[in-house]
Amino acid sequence: MSALLPTTLTVSSGAIGLLGPNGAGKSTLIRLVLGLLTPTSGTVGLLGAHPAPPTLLDRVGYMPEHDCLPGTVSAVSLVSFFGRLSGLSAGSALERTHDILDYVGMGEDRYRKIAEYSTGMKQKVKMAQALVHDPDIVFFDEPTNGLDPEGRREMLDLLCDVSQAGKSIVLSTHLLPDVEHVCSDVVIMGGGRVLLYDRLEAALGTRHTVVRIRGDALSFADSLRGRGLAATVHRGDIFVEGEDVSAQVFDTAYRTGVQLRYLSPHTMSLEDLFLRVVGDGGG
Amino acid sequence: MAVGKAVRRYEPWTGERTRMGTRLRFFISRGFIEALRSRWALFILFVTYGLLIVPRLFEALATSDPFDPQLYGPLLTDVHLFVLILAAVAGSSLFASDIQDRTIVLYRVRRMGAPYYLVGRLASLAAVLGAVSVAPIAILSSVAILSAAPSLSLVVDQGRIVLFALGLGCGVAVFFALFAGAISVLLRERRYAAPAIVFAVLFSEIASSILSALSTSSLASLVSVWGNFSLVGAYLFGTDLSAGPAPWQAAGALSAVALACAALMARELVYREDLP
Numbered sequence: 001m002s003a004l005l006p007t008t009l010t011v012s013s014g015a016i017g018l019l020g021p022n023g024a025g026k027s028t029l030i031r032l033v034l035g036l037l038t039p040t041s042g043t044v045g046l047l048g049a050h051p052a053p054p055t056l057l058d059r060v061g062y063m064p065e066h067d068c069l070p071g072t073v074s075a076v077s078l079v080s081f082f083g084r085l086s087g088l089s090a091g092s093a094l095e096r097t098h099d100i101l102d103y104v105g106m107g108e109d110r111y112r113k114i115a116e117y118s119t120g121m122k123q124k125v126k127m128a129q130a131l132v133h134d135p136d137i138v139f140f141d142e143p144t145n146g147l148d149p150e151g152r153r154e155m156l157d158l159l160c161d162v163s164q165a166g167k168s169i170v171l172s173t174h175l176l177p178d179v180e181h182v183c184s185d186v187v188i189m190g191g192g193r194v195l196l197y198d199r200l201e202a203a204l205g206t207r208h209t210v211v212r213i214r215g216d217a218l219s220f221a222d223s224l225r226g227r228g229l230a231a232t233v234h235r236g237d238i239f240v241e242g243e244d245v246s247a248q249v250f251d252t253a254y255r256t257g258v259q260l261r262y263l264s265p266h267t268m269s270l271e272d273l274f275l276r277v278v279g280d281g282g283g
Numbered sequence: 284m285a286v287g288k289a290v291r292r293y294e295p296w297t298g299e300r301t302r303m304g305t306r307l308r309f310f311i312s313r314g315f316i317e318a319l320r321s322r323w324a325l326f327i328l329f330v331t332y333g334l335l336i337v338p339r340l341f342e343a344l345a346t347s348d349p350f351d352p353q354l355y356g357p358l359l360t361d362v363h364l365f366v367l368i369l370a371a372v373a374g375s376s377l378f379a380s381d382i383q384d385r386t387i388v389l390y391r392v393r394r395m396g397a398p399y400y401l402v403g404r405l406a407s408l409a410a411v412l413g414a415v416s417v418a419p420i421a422i423l424s425s426v427a428i429l430s431a432a433p434s435l436s437l438v439v440d441q442g443r444i445v446l447f448a449l450g451l452g453c454g455v456a457v458f459f460a461l462f463a464g465a466i467s468v469l470l471r472e473r474r475y476a477a478p479a480i481v482f483a484v485l486f487s488e489i490a491s492s493i494l495s496a497l498s499t500s501s502l503a504s505l506v507s508v509w510g511n512f513s514l515v516g517a518y519l520f521g522t523d524l525s526a527g528p529a530p531w532q533a534a535g536a537l538s539a540v541a542l543a544c545a546a547l548m549a550r551e552l553v554y555r556e557d558l559p
Binding site (some may be wrong): 034035036037038054055057058060062064066067068069070071081082084085086087088089090092096099102103105129131133134158161162164165166167 | 291292293295301310388389396556
């Protein structure tokens with residue numbers, strides 16, 4: 001059984017939101033890119049290299065979703081340790097550790113054992129270990145999980161700042177507002193395949209007309225498509241691409257004897273886009 | 284007056300990355316230091332040196348033959364129990380902690396990857412075990428050679444005894460590091476791994492005794508870990524070999540177990556993909 005179906009996806013640098021329902025394949029995709037899984041076929045490239053050599057991992061950071069911190073050491077000790085393992089010398093690892101812990105907002109708590117930390121503090125330490133070696137691309141897997149609204153806002157602001165500092169980030173989440181806040185591009189996955197990859201602005205910018213009818217929405221959408229319109233059905237609503245399609249919709253309804261109940265222009269939210277794409281993709 | 288929140292900006296790091304060898308050395312030395320932070324490990328070291336090594340230092344000071352196998356052979360036999368307990372104390376959490384805490388993913392996504400992680404962890408444990416199996420030989424031989432001041436021809440002629448003793452000490456450390464590491468990986472919980480390491484070796488001794496009593500074949504004693512090390516030691520030091528398996532059979536049995544442990548760890552840590 002394949003967790004990810006054959007797909008070709010080339011993403012550019014920037015802040016990319018990786019969206020999808022549970023089991024869509026988001027974590028599998030990240031694990032493949034990081035080399036934690038071996039693809040059964042095809043190749044996975046990273047930072048322009050196909051396949052990515054292990055040396056490239058010095059330029060990659062990863063903040064896992066799950067708890068992964070030993071409770072017996074302090075944040076300073078842990079982050080500087082992973083800094084050293086990522087190639088920083090003893091002196092610069094300690095200096096960089098304090099810089100990055102300041103950056104993520106860890107105060108004097110950095111000297112306490114991690115077992116005593118709150119969820120928010122643990123998330124900060126996980127972020128610090130992902131950034132300590134100054135990677136070019138960082139994978140964040142559900143970074144706002146378990147955070148209170150203030151902590152979440154702080155985390156999202158940090159992600160924006162990392163992205164603005166010229167780092168590529170991949171944000172895997174099921175929280176759509178997080179992607180809207182941080183990302184310039186969006187990848188939507190469902191059922192183990194990539195359903196959409198586009199600039200967020202462009203994906204949301206497409207104007208639609210929502211049509212509701214009395215009768216079979218699917219066959220009416222087929223009729224619209226027969227006239228060259230891009231029409232999809234989601235939860236009984238027919239979404240027709242474009243704003244000035246009213247005349248064609250009316251005409252189609254007249255010809256097919258369908259009663260129109262609602263017709264209105266519609267600007268899509270990321271939630272609308274997600275539900276539509278995942279619904280169409282069978283996710 | 285409201286105080287504004289300080290604006291934090293990401294600062295890139297500019298520096299040259301160290302080589303993989305440097306990172307591996309750091310990883311091994313950190314593992315060694317952390318293992319010695321355990322009060323149980325320190326206690327075992329203290330007891331080993333207090334009970335076994337310091338008394339033998341006086342023997343070494345008084346010896347006229349620094350290459351007498353009797354100076355090293357019995358010591359290597361006596362430290363077996365301490366090596367085993369130290370392997371249980373320091374080795375039980377070798378991989379189990381990282382798997383339990385799921386910290387292992389942070390190693391695997393770095394350039395060092397799983398193979399370096401495996402080698403580094405094993406080397407740090409072997410170094411800790413070497414503190415009771417190799418270091419005492421080095422100390423004793425140094426003291427004995429310095430106090431007896433042998434002629435150069437004697438050093439050239441008999442010096443290999445010390446090298447054999449050091450080699451056997453290394454073998455003991457590496458074997459028990461592999462053995463403890465494999466059980467740590469297999470059980471994934473320190474509280475189970477520590478007693479399992481001790482019981483597995485003790486069980487091999489008991490099983491060997493029972494099999495030897497039941498069977499006429501001398502190969503039954505190959506089940507004993509310590510028995511095999513004693514056989515190899517007796518061969519290296521040229522002492523009398525009792526009727527039993529050949530030394531190469533004992534070395535083969537130990538090598539087979541060590542290889543099986545290494546293969547198990549490689550399968551679980553390097554090739555297994557469903558780790559957290």
